[in-house]
Amino acid sequence: MRPERLVLVCGTGTEVGKTWVAAGLLAELRGRGHLVAARKPAQSYDVNAHGMHVGGPTDAVRLAEASGADPDHVCPPRRCYPRAMAPPMAAEALSLPSFTLADLVSELHWPDHEVSVGLVETAGGVCSPQACDGDVLGMVELLGPDLVVLVADAGLGTINGIRLSLAALGPVVGRSPVVVVLNRFDEAHDIHRRNRQWLVERFAIDLVTMPGGIGDLVERVTHRGGQAV
Numbered sequence: 001m002r003p004e005r006l007v008l009v010c011g012t013g014t015e016v017g018k019t020w021v022a023a024g025l026l027a028e029l030r031g032r033g034h035l036v037a038a039r040k041p042a043q044s045y046d047v048n049a050h051g052m053h054v055g056g057p058t059d060a061v062r063l064a065e066a067s068g069a070d071p072d073h074v075c076p077p078r079r080c081y082p083r084a085m086a087p088p089m090a091a092e093a094l095s096l097p098s099f100t101l102a103d104l105v106s107e108l109h110w111p112d113h114e115v116s117v118g119l120v121e122t123a124g125g126v127c128s129p130q131a132c133d134g135d136v137l138g139m140v141e142l143l144g145p146d147l148v149v150l151v152a153d154a155g156l157g158t159i160n161g162i163r164l165s166l167a168a169l170g171p172v173v174g175r176s177p178v179v180v181v182l183n184r185f186d187e188a189h190d191i192h193r194r195n196r197q198w199l200v201e202r203f204a205i206d207l208v209t210m211p212g213g214i215g216d217l218v219e220r221v222t223h224r225g226g227q228a229v
C-alpha cells in the first residue's frame, strides 16, 4: 500500500539536518490531523566500546517519536548498522550481507490504514551510497516520490551544494517537484539572507527556510508544491 503522498527527504550532505526537518514536518502534519508514517530504509551510526549508540537517538527513533510509531517499523533492525559510514559500506565493514536498492524498496512496508503522507529519509547526500548498487538518485528512480525535499545548510558553501544536488537530481526526478530547505536559517545572519536571495533570484529555486518556514513546507507537501528541476 502506497501513501497518498510519498515524500523523499534527501540532503546536500550528511549532518545538514534531514532527520530534524523530517521529524519537524511529521510532527506538524500530525498536529494538523494528517495520518503520517516515516521510513528510514537503512541507517548507520557510531557506537561506543560497549556497543551503545552515541550521539543521541538514532534517526529511526527520532522519526518514530515524531510520527507516533515503533522505531523497528521505521527502520528494520537488520538494516541498522552500528558503524558510522554509508549503510552498504557499514554492512561490508561489519561482514554483514550486502543489499540492493531493490531490497530496500521491497522492505518498505507502509501501515495497513490509509497514510496521507509517507516520508522516506535517505542517508547522507544525494550521491551517497544507499545500497551496494546505488545511491539516492537510484532510490528516487525506483520510488518515484510525489515530492523530493532537498535539505541544505544555510551558510557558506550551500549554493554549490544545492546546485550540484539539483543538477544530479534533475535527470531522475521526472515530473516530481523538488523543494529546497535552507535549514538552520537565521534571518539575522547576512550570509544566510544573501544565500537565500541568490538562490531564489538567480536560479528561481523553490525554497523554504527552517525552522521558521515549517508552514511553507507543509504547504508544499500537502498542496503539491515544489517545482520541476
Ligand SMILES: [Mg+2]
Binding pocket: 018, 019, 020, 059, 121
Ligand atoms: Mg538523518
